[in-house]
Amino acid sequence: MRSLRERLQAVASQSAPARETRPARAEPFFCRERTVELSLLRGVEETTLNDVRACDPLFAGDRWNPQRLLFLDTETTGLSGGAGTIAFEIGVGFLTDEGMVIRQYVMRDYGEEAAMLREIASLLSRSEALVTFNGKSFDIPLLESRMIMQRIRVPVSQMPHLDLLHACRRVYKLRLGRCNLTALEAAVLGKARDDDLPGSQAPQRYFDYLKSGEFALLEDVLRHNFEDVQSLAELTGELCRAYREPQRLSHPQDLYGVGRTLLRGGQTERARRCLRIVGCSTLAPQAHRVLADSYKRGREWPQVIETCEQMIAAGEGGVWPYEELAKYYEHVARDLPAALRCASGALAFSLNAAPLRGEDPQQTQRLTRRIRRIKGKLAAERADRKEQTT
């Protein structure tokens, strides 16, 4: 694929990037290729379809071959997402036996866009799935829009697509709050970027380059994008491992996220195992509640009772476990005295907690109504029994 000249340029740029000027125009667009060693990519080459389905329960593909993935990140002339916003740089990565080949395409002027997009289209057609960060709402619609403008019809948005933004949010949101790429790199990959060009400055750099012809202006953009693409692979590796070996996660928040996502993906047993571990941490109230809910959905009543009773014993979850038990005794076990006991317990708890947390009138009302109904049913039952005996 690469010409000698291009490789020479790549070598030259690595040794002295600052002095490089606009590359020669012989090629239809600029392309720089470098390979990142496999050992740096946190096992992305070992990921499987099962891992990915765990990460993203809605993943649309039915195949996942790490060597047929396309990692993709773009640098654009704006954020508005309308027809006049252009991806002037497209970074892609794909895995080979040696490592990840990262190719960075730049249109040296608007006239090169069509050829560059055709190249991307051909890469896409050879790939089975896309991996991006926020690509579902930004990069991919933008590429699709640009391809329509250049009359290249590739159904990019139909391709199986793992959007790491959403997948990472599910696991790390509770711990990190904000889930942008920089925060994830720092917290999950333990990497910090040195004098990184903020993404927001990329458009102006490109416009300055167009005016001056100084290709060196784009070096910072290319470096930023290179690291973005590499991080896509690393994050994919990290995420998949989190699902494969959740016991190795050191933060209960992450494990809680993994458990909930597994639950949503229908991997109930694995999910419960995670949540039971979280149940020994400071996140116990949330974990137990999700667990009890999952048991309830599976109509596994002994476990529901056990978990709720544990919660009550530990003072977790407020009136929730009391109410759940009351519901169970009233509607499932039809043990009205037990139901009344639990409902009254809930009300007592609620009123005891009131001076501390402030009264929740809706909750009090709801509980009172429940108690009244159970009492009514009890009375009717007693009357029935009396009638039978007489």
Add this chain to the structure above:
Amino acid sequence: MNLPQLIDRLHRTPSFMENVTNWQVIPPREAEYAPFPDDLDPRVAPVLSARGISRLYSHQRRAFDLAREGKDLCVVTPTASGKTLCYNLPVLNAILRNPDARALYLFPTKALSADQVSELYELIEAMGVDVKTYTYDGDTPAAARRQVRQAGHIVVTNPDMLHSGILPHHTKWVKLFENLRYVVIDEIHAYRGVFGSNLANVLRRLDRLCRFYGSHPQFICCSATIANPGELAQTLIGRPVELIDHSGAASGEKHVVFYNPPVVNRQLGVRKSALQETLSIASMLVDNDIPTIVFGKSRLTVEVLTRHLKERVRDPLGNAGRVRGYRGGYLPTLRREIERGLRRGDIRAVVSTNALELGIDIGQLDACVMCGYPGTIASTWQEAGRAGRRKNTALTVVVATSSALDQYIVTHPDYFFGRSPENALVHPDNLYVLMNHVKCAAYELPFEQGESFAKGVSTGEMLEYLAEENILHLADGRYHWMAEEFPAADLSLRSVTSENFLIIDITRPEHRVVIGEMDRYTVPMLLHEHAIYMHEGQQYQVEKLDFTEKKAYVRSVDVDYYTDADLNTSIKVIDVLKEQPFAGGQLAFGEVVVTWLVTMFKKFKLDTQETLGFGPVDLPELEMPTNACWWAMGEEVTGGLTMDDLQGGMLGVANALRQILPLYLMCSPGDLCVQYRVRDPFTRLPTIIVFDNYAGGIGLSERVYGMRSVIFEDVAELIARCGCEAGCPSCVGPRAEVGENGKKTALLLAERLAKQ
């Protein structure tokens, strides 16, 4: 009494008839029908028959036939003549035959689109066919938008949304653009001035994109009566149209009465107030329970009339809901409620500004009273069209004010009935407007070198300029957008910005209510601190105006006065584009910046209109770039006049010019402004200035420049013919304003100017 009886009695009432300057009876007209076309989809006719339509009106059939021939067309028909079928039939037929076909409907406002589309929904529902009609505007939920873009057969929207929400995102609308068969533009008479100039450019952008996607939509435009519907449609869509201006719908007998209030002071030329006369005529109609609409020219008039009429119908329990006010500035929910009340007939009388001129569905009323001539023949017919069901008699009374224009019209009925209504003017090649749209267009699709966007203006030069400014970038023969901004976001299509001020009632501090909103250009006039603001007949005093937060806090009051603010206008010349020597001075045309500043307000007693006092207003000024034409007068004109006389004379000429120019230019009086300076800072001579009242100009003052001095012959004639002694509102303005010699001097100036 019913209306025919009432009309009969008015005829026999001398005290009424002596003020009537003209009573025109327009005879009823029989309907002209045509059968359904043979190639109409068989599913359509039965559904129409079920709704009582067993054949078409002739104009509906003609619209269908022309559309089938592939023509672009413009239909001009009166209200209640089945206008919507003129476009719904061809569009439905096209979609029923080819489910891939798409149509785009444009209405000037959201409220109108909701109204007109309901009829279409009913038809589609009754046919039980899969034709998806979606409204796409600011209120469409984000979740529904994808569905609209992918599957909507008929997309209903407004020019603003097309401009900022659809065209810049055209790659998300591929289905629509590739298959666009029809573009329907309803109420095109609303697109005059800067709004029309903008729309014409939005349509140029639409056309570029359609060419890109390989579609060639046909246009169907609908207009109310104006002088130049065909020309307007052609300017808007940029190609010739077939005009259908003969309505086949039936109409009842119409009486149009010109009523001139009696003169109460001959010397001062003062007539009885039009407001009082309107009130007594409207009261008579309301007392007889005749469904009536009353039009006032300003918000203030509307409020005063509403208040009085409500008093008139108040029942012992204090309910006066039978009479309602209606104007822009009322919240949309309140307006919808009033419209519903009118359709149901619960509301028997409504007092409105021209907000109800447009095709909002309020059903048909029987009588219409206008407090003052609406300013244009077109508006008058549109307002009069609100009265008159298909078979019933209708009455329209135009009550003249003492302004020269009103007086001219009621005393020259031939002018009104003989002449065609005004032109709706648009000037799409206005550089200011054009430049903004060239940017938007470049954002949407790069310009090819040599591509032409506007026929009259060199697109190439504009593109080069934008490239020099580093907004566009030339590469491989195409101009590409090279900026981070989203150009459509910075451009509002309407002259008035969308930044409205909220009006908040704080009468009960614990229960603050938003009672209305107002555009920022009107705020300094009506919502300055201490102003009396009228809303639904209730008076409020403005306690605090928060200009940065765009909020006005008002408190309900009951006082016997109203307020009126003084507007100061200053004009700065930016560039002289054309110039010629004229009477020792010059006649020139150029670009100017107009600045408005409100500095004070006056209080007037409600019934006698006497001045009670005044107060200061401290608000930021407003600026507008526009075009102007001015006459700088040398010695040959002003020679031998004292400063005082010159002052009065120029005011008189300006006043008369203000009245006469609209008749000449066939535009509405609000489209231009006339100012004078005894010593103009730019020309250093006594100068009379005419400027377009729209940002960027709409070509009016350029036409005034072309008329040179001809206009002053008519100014002189108007002044000479007026019967007053030394000035009245009907010629140069009242004596109190122009001074003792004002009328004489004005006549002298006009005659000297006319001779040049």
